[in-house]
Structures are given as C-alpha cells and as structure tokens.
Amino acid sequence: MTDPTVLLRGAGLRSTAPRRAVLEALITRPHSTVTDLSQAVDGQLSNQTIYNALDDLANSGLVRRIEPAGSATRYETRVGDNHHHLVCRSCGVVADVDCHTGEAPCLTPASSNGFARVDEAEVVWWGICNTCAARPQG
Structure with missing residues (x-):
C-alpha cells in the first residue's frame, strides 16, 4: 500500500488527517461514494469534510470522480x-x-x-x- 502522506506531499498538498483518512479509504475501497467513505472512517469525519478532502484530492489529480448517470458520484485512486x-x-x-x-x-x-x-x-x-x-x- 502506498503511504497517503507521501502521495499527498507529492501532489503538493498538506498531509492533513482528513485527507489521509479519505485517501486511505479510497485506496482500499475503490469506487466509493461519500456515504461509503463516511462508513469507512467510522463517522469520524463530517460529510462536508469528506467532500472538501475529495475536492482537494480530485483537483490535485490523486483521485478521479466517476459520475454514472442516475448514480451517486463515486471516487477512485486509479488515475492517469x-x-x-x-x-x-x-x-x-x-x-x-x-x-x-x-x-x-x-x-x-x-x-x-x-x-x-x-x-x-x-x-x-x-x-x-x-x-x-x-x-x-x-
């Protein structure tokens, strides 16, 4: 497993606890929704915090958004x-x-x-x- 801190810093992001938690959850649970991620972090992060982390991760290129028609937005770390x-x-x-x-x-x-x-x-x-x-x- 790749170290989330190394990935975050390599993308020019600060390695904050919410970003690490969301990235780590996505590494082990690809194609997750925000609800899936909230469950993965045992409700320790608010949905807004998860959305903020995902936005930062997607804008930095660490995460890809998947938006199948009629389905919740999903996220994955398989990029590039x-x-x-x-x-x-x-x-x-x-x-x-x-x-x-x-x-x-x-x-x-x-x-x-x-x-x-x-x-x-x-x-x-x-x-x-x-x-x-x-x-x-x-």
Whole structure:
C-alpha cells in the first residue's frame, strides 16, 4: 500500500488527517461514494469534510470522480490511464474495464468541434453483475 502522506506531499498538498483518512479509504475501497467513505472512517469525519478532502484530492489529480448517470458520484485512486467502468443496474457495483484499443484516448471523436485538445474518453457500460444475476427473480 502506498503511504497517503507521501502521495499527498507529492501532489503538493498538506498531509492533513482528513485527507489521509479519505485517501486511505479510497485506496482500499475503490469506487466509493461519500456515504461509503463516511462508513469507512467510522463517522469520524463530517460529510462536508469528506467532500472538501475529495475536492482537494480530485483537483490535485490523486483521485478521479466517476459520475454514472442516475448514480451517486463515486471516487477512485486509479488515475492517469484511460480505463472505463461497468456498472450493475441492480446493485450499483462498479468494475474497472481496461481500454483495449490503444493509448489514451482510445476513442477518437470524429470531429474536435473546435477543441484544441481531446485527452480522455469516458465510457460506462451497464449490465447485471454475476451476484445479482444469480439471485432468484421474484
């Protein structure tokens, strides 16, 4: 496990207790929501403190926001690559999906529509996870 203090300082952030706690929770629990993170830190941090830490972590590039349509915003520490996500329609579990067609961006738009640079493609696939598929329908 990478030391949160080293990561924070390397990103130019002060290593505060809330930032360390949130980052440590995300390292062990990828794709967490604020509610998940609150539970992970045993309610020791207010939701506002968690949001503030996440905002700092995301703005520094240590954390990536994932915003699947109709789902709570989730956060992960896997940054710097162009991977995508698969979301279960039933339970909401999120899984990483590696981009298999090349370097970022693996999906090139047909037109840049006046953008000077395109550097990321975000794809979300939806389906039913194995656990939910195995549940009796009723």
